[in-house]
Amino acid sequence: MNRDFSNVSMAVIRRLPKYHRYLKDLLEKEVYRISSRELSKLIGFTASQIRQDLNCFGGFGQQGYGYNVEELYQEIGKILGLNKTYTTVIIGAGNLGQAIANYPSFIKYGFKLMGLFDINPKLIGMKIRDIDILDLDYLEEYISKNKVEIGIICTPKEVAQEVAERLADSNVKGIWNFAPVDIKVPKEIIVENVHLSESLFILSYLLNEKENLQG
Amino acid sequence: MNRDFSNVSMAVIRRLPKYHRYLKDLLEKEVYRISSRELSKLIGFTASQIRQDLNCFGGFGQQGYGYNVEELYQEIGKILGLNKTYTTVIIGAGNLGQAIANYPSFIKYGFKLMGLFDINPKLIGMKIRDIDILDLDYLEEYISKNKVEIGIICTPKEVAQEVAERLADSNVKGIWNFAPVDIKVPKEIIVENVHLSESLFILSYLLNEKENLQG
Numbered sequence: 149m150n151r152d153f154s155n156v157s158m159a160v161i162r163r164l165p166k167y168h169r170y171l172k173d174l175l176e177k178e179v180y181r182i183s184s185r186e187l188s189k190l191i192g193f194t195a196s197q198i199r200q201d202l203n204c205f206g207g208f209g210q211q212g213y214g215y216n217v218e219e220l221y222q223e224i225g226k227i228l229g230l231n232k233t234y235t236t237v238i239i240g241a242g243n244l245g246q247a248i249a250n251y252p253s254f255i256k257y258g259f260k261l262m263g264l265f266d267i268n269p270k271l272i273g274m275k276i277r278d279i280d281i282l283d284l285d286y287l288e289e290y291i292s293k294n295k296v297e298i299g300i301i302c303t304p305k306e307v308a309q310e311v312a313e314r315l316a317d318s319n320v321k322g323i324w325n326f327a328p329v330d331i332k333v334p335k336e337i338i339v340e341n342v343h344l345s346e347s348l349f350i351l352s353y354l355l356n357e358k359e360n361l362q363g
Numbered sequence: 364m365n366r367d368f369s370n371v372s373m374a375v376i377r378r379l380p381k382y383h384r385y386l387k388d389l390l391e392k393e394v395y396r397i398s399s400r401e402l403s404k405l406i407g408f409t410a411s412q413i414r415q416d417l418n419c420f421g422g423f424g425q426q427g428y429g430y431n432v433e434e435l436y437q438e439i440g441k442i443l444g445l446n447k448t449y450t451t452v453i454i455g456a457g458n459l460g461q462a463i464a465n466y467p468s469f470i471k472y473g474f475k476l477m478g479l480f481d482i483n484p485k486l487i488g489m490k491i492r493d494i495d496i497l498d499l500d501y502l503e504e505y506i507s508k509n510k511v512e513i514g515i516i517c518t519p520k521e522v523a524q525e526v527a528e529r530l531a532d533s534n535v536k537g538i539w540n541f542a543p544v545d546i547k548v549p550k551e552i553i554v555e556n557v558h559l560s561e562s563l564f565i566l567s568y569l570l571n572e573k574e575n576l577q578g
Contacts, residue, residue, distance in 0.1 A: 152575060165561035166561065228571070234570070244459075244462035246458040247459035253563060257564070328468055340569070344466060345466075346381065347539070348468060348469065349445065352472075353376055354555070356444025
């Protein structure tokens, strides 16, 4: 199977985690084969969309026979890079940082948390899941010694850009940013911003829209 | 201005929170007028995309004169329903629930947190931002007495569906769900799921893809 998917649109790629999640649920329910039509009912994409999406990656499924759930799950996992492990640190060990440290998917899919960092003396020295909370002053030294690949920013908005630059200067490969600001780093560093407010505002839009329609 | 946007595509709507965030940043920097070309450089959408998006909502901007930042910010806020207030409760008062309770956008944009609920006796009776953590047994009673509109699920995956059904039976209007499962409730209830793993898996995809291309 072709392993270069750089010509597949990001819109398709962004749907893959959802396929991955539903396929995992199917496996847990011991469903080993599924048609695009049945998958469509579960996942809410049209059957034709599903066939089109999965065709981007080559030979999944057979006409009239459906998809092999286990195989599809494994292959999508590989496409998403989930067959590898990644070393990570969390910067900001408050509630959000601790919640991420304990997030089940994070633990399950090969994201190895090496350390948490904070500036709060009350937190420094504590442990989360047996992992030390360290003084932010040692960030650069720690990253270079421990070959950390991903930095996860769970700090307040005001310091997120500065932390991002320190991570970039330490040569991390990727940043997962939860601070409500779009951080800017050199383009060779992959950044994935999580803006919780975007999702909250869509909820308020939909609530409001519904009220307007009902008059 | 037309206030029924039900014919505007959700793809456009989902971009509005990002416009809103950038316009707010501009106002903080005392920038009061901006062209679609300048906005494009900041936000990363093409200028033509920006003009097209904002045209969906009627008469923003004047040819050759740019957008009035304050007006555009206010109008997008209204479209997103951010000029109203919403009463909310959080179910699950662990790290994630506490992080959401303290999330700045949540506090700032009219989402009034009435109470947090948990089953853990160590948490029940505590306060977060002066708001009580209550026993989950009283959820239904509390929602009906306090006219709660939005339930925010920060529980483990295993109990999220059950909590969602209790919220639905209590007639909340919307659910903001952080549990890593797609909850199912009657379709008159608006649900916005936040799947942190989707964003994490996109990060690992991009890291992996980059390595493949370099390899």
